[in-house]
Amino acid sequence: MRRYITRQLVQLVVVVFGISLLAFGILHVLGDPVLLLLPQNAGKEEFERYRHLLGLDRPLYVQYWKFVSRAVLGDFGKSWYSDTPAFGLVLERMPPTIYLTLCGLLVALLIALPLGTVAALRRHSWVDTLCTTVAVAGQAAPIFWLGIMMIIVFSVRLRLLPASGYDGWQNFLMPSFCLGAALAPITMRLVRSGVIEVMNMEFIKTARAKGLAEGRVVVKHAFRNACIPVITVLGLQFGQLLGGAIITETVFAWPGVATLTVESIRNQDFPVVQCAVVLLALLIVAVNLIVDLVVGFIDPRIRTS
Amino acid sequence: MSVPPRVEVTPIGAAAPAEAGARHAAWSRLGRLRWGAAAAGVLLLIIASAVFAPLIAPHDPLAVDIRHRLSPPAWMDGGTHDHLLGTDQVGRDLLARMIYGGRVSLLVGVAAVLLSATIGVLLGLGAGYFGGNTDWTIMTIINVMLTFPFVLLALAVIAVLGPSLVNMIIVLGVAGWPIYARVVRAETLAIRERDFVVAGRALGMGHLRLIFRQIAPNLVSTIVVIATLQVAQVIVLESFLSFLGLGVQPPIPAWGNMLGEGRLYMLNSWWIATFPGLAIFVTTLVINLMGNALRDWLDPHLKL
Numbered sequence: 001m002r003r004y005i006t007r008q009l010v011q012l013v014v015v016v017f018g019i020s021l022l023a024f025g026i027l028h029v030l031g032d033p034v035l036l037l038l039p040q041n042a043g044k045e046e047f048e049r050y051r052h053l054l055g056l057d058r059p060l061y062v063q064y065w066k067f068v069s070r071a072v073l074g075d076f077g078k079s080w081y082s083d084t085p086a087f088g089l090v091l092e093r094m095p096p097t098i099y100l101t102l103c104g105l106l107v108a109l110l111i112a113l114p115l116g117t118v119a120a121l122r123r124h125s126w127v128d129t130l131c132t133t134v135a136v137a138g139q140a141a142p143i144f145w146l147g148i149m150m151i152i153v154f155s156v157r158l159r160l161l162p163a164s165g166y167d168g169w170q171n172f173l174m175p176s177f178c179l180g181a182a183l184a185p186i187t188m189r190l191v192r193s194g195v196i197e198v199m200n201m202e203f204i205k206t207a208r209a210k211g212l213a214e215g216r217v218v219v220k221h222a223f224r225n226a227c228i229p230v231i232t233v234l235g236l237q238f239g240q241l242l243g244g245a246i247i248t249e250t251v252f253a254w255p256g257v258a259t260l261t262v263e264s265i266r267n268q269d270f271p272v273v274q275c276a277v278v279l280l281a282l283l284i285v286a287v288n289l290i291v292d293l294v295v296g297f298i299d300p301r302i303r304t305s
Numbered sequence: 306m307s308v309p310p311r312v313e314v315t316p317i318g319a320a321a322p323a324e325a326g327a328r329h330a331a332w333s334r335l336g337r338l339r340w341g342a343a344a345a346g347v348l349l350l351i352i353a354s355a356v357f358a359p360l361i362a363p364h365d366p367l368a369v370d371i372r373h374r375l376s377p378p379a380w381m382d383g384g385t386h387d388h389l390l391g392t393d394q395v396g397r398d399l400l401a402r403m404i405y406g407g408r409v410s411l412l413v414g415v416a417a418v419l420l421s422a423t424i425g426v427l428l429g430l431g432a433g434y435f436g437g438n439t440d441w442t443i444m445t446i447i448n449v450m451l452t453f454p455f456v457l458l459a460l461a462v463i464a465v466l467g468p469s470l471v472n473m474i475i476v477l478g479v480a481g482w483p484i485y486a487r488v489v490r491a492e493t494l495a496i497r498e499r500d501f502v503v504a505g506r507a508l509g510m511g512h513l514r515l516i517f518r519q520i521a522p523n524l525v526s527t528i529v530v531i532a533t534l535q536v537a538q539v540i541v542l543e544s545f546l547s548f549l550g551l552g553v554q555p556p557i558p559a560w561g562n563m564l565g566e567g568r569l570y571m572l573n574s575w576w577i578a579t580f581p582g583l584a585i586f587v588t589t590l591v592i593n594l595m596g597n598a599l600r601d602w603l604d605p606h607l608k609l
Contacts (some may be wrong), residue, residue, distance in 0.1 A: 018449030140590035142541045145582030152575045243454030265464040277461045
């Protein structure tokens with residue numbers, strides 16, 4: 001177990017280093033902060049003065065070191081737009097994003113677990129066919145379109161739910177469902193194949209031979225074991241889930257990190273964008289690490305592979 | 306000499322379901338291939354309508370007609386047959402804009418996929434063939450890239466480069482390569498040990514020849530399958546970026562920016578946002594169906 005943890009931690013360090021390089025590189029190598037900051041008609045001396053002021057005339061590795069040594073302390077510079085620390089701005093918007101992600105995950109599981117299990121137990125039945133069809137269609141529907149269609153139906157036509165805002169539980173319904181619906185198809189397929197695989201195992205035969213009721217066999221023996229691959233893949237898909245949350249946020253004007261990021265891109269407020277990208281990536285890395293450790297703990301085979 | 310009694314154990318009903326299962330699998334595979342063929346037909350129609358847009362489109366997609374603004378589709382009260390799917394906020398014909406919009410989506414989808422497939426396949430071949438430090442470096446880059454959600458990376462890069470068609474192709478192309486690299490690497494690792502490669506090496510073939518003449522041809526079907534499925538992904542992302550106003554800029558019609566503009570008018574004019582989204586949905590759906598069928602046909606073992 002210790003070797004497994006060490007390996008995971010080494011990988012973590014490498015990935016975090018990579019993220020910092022990427023976040024730094026996007027602004028300083030691909031783009032030129034001064035070009036983004038100054039009006040286009042600014043003179044050449046003005047550019048040079050700003051470049052010197054921001055330390056951009058120094059070698060890249062010096063700039064990178066400065067960026068990293070500050071970022072470690074949570075200093076991503078001040079927002080160019082509102083003149084407040086970017087770190088605080090992003091951190092403030094983190095909880096809504098996390099809640100939305102969790103709710104989306106919950107909805108996806110509520111859809112996928114029962115349907116996937118039934119589809120696996122009644123393989124090739126109409127339920128299975130229906131699930132597969134819905135899954136194929138669901139994977140093709142873009143989240144942002146689905147969200148807008150839901151707003152048109154439930155907010156504009158039926159006037160049942162608020163189209164945007166962040167005040168009560170009603171606000172959570174549509175975005176969570178939207179995000180959950182996007183994640184459900186792949187989860188359902190995982191649950192289905194997991195349950196099929198487990199149902200063919202010897203211990204299920206034993207359980208049946210013991211005379212256990214079929215319902216108990218499915219719930220206590222098959223389902224629990226089928227959960228391991230589902231947890232692993234869902235954990236590793238957390239990045240995709242967060243990506244989905246980013247899209248969902250922009251549709252429902254959700255006051256989370258993604259909406260902030262898009263606003264900041266429109267305002268050319270780069271420190272905020274950079275900070276948001278780094279923090280979201282770190283969140284994903286942390287979740288992946290936890291999932292890896294938990295799965296390695298549950299299933300010893302994974303540790304050694 | 307005693308002959309041990311032969312005991313044949315045939316579990317009741319054991320053979321029958323397996324056979325039925327196999328038959329069912331064969332049928333469902335055939336069914337999927339049929340679906341795939343049908344999907345390919347629809348996709349051809351979409352491609353043809355985009356290519357021949359100037360000939361098919363009932364109106365100029367940029368022609369503003371303020372008198373007929375926000376006119377509903379033909380089958381609703383107040384709709385006219387002149388504008389089958391209605392008009393947008395400045396009276397441009399929605400059907401014409403959708404037909405032209407397909408050009409952007411398909412162009413970006415294909416171009417970005419070509420770019421990312423090229424990068425991904427080259428790196429994947431390199432990692433799988435050379436192994437060692439090359440492999441480690443490339444795999445680490447892949448892990449870092451896969452940690453970043455695709456959307457986040459695209460947003461961050463567009464923020465710096467500024468929104469435009471070419472930038473979007475570059476971003477989506479550069480952000481999308483890890484999936485090809487990962488699959489190609491895994492396949493290369495397996496093929497590298499096969500007899501014909503070993504024989505080639507024994508004959509004194511160089512690395513390049515071994516990689517491109519001996520190994521790569523075996524990967525074509527896998528790459529085609531992934532690339533097909535990725536086109537759908539890229540189209541959705543392109544639409545999302547355009548939807549946010551970070552992709553193709555108005556007045557050039559793209560499904561994404563039409564959807565984004567339509568959002569502002571969804572209170573009274575649902576059709577402006579609905580139809581472009583439907584176009585994205587149908588296109589993605591048929592590409593996915595076709596990709597799944599291709600996988601069944603070319604490479605049934607591939608797990609994606």
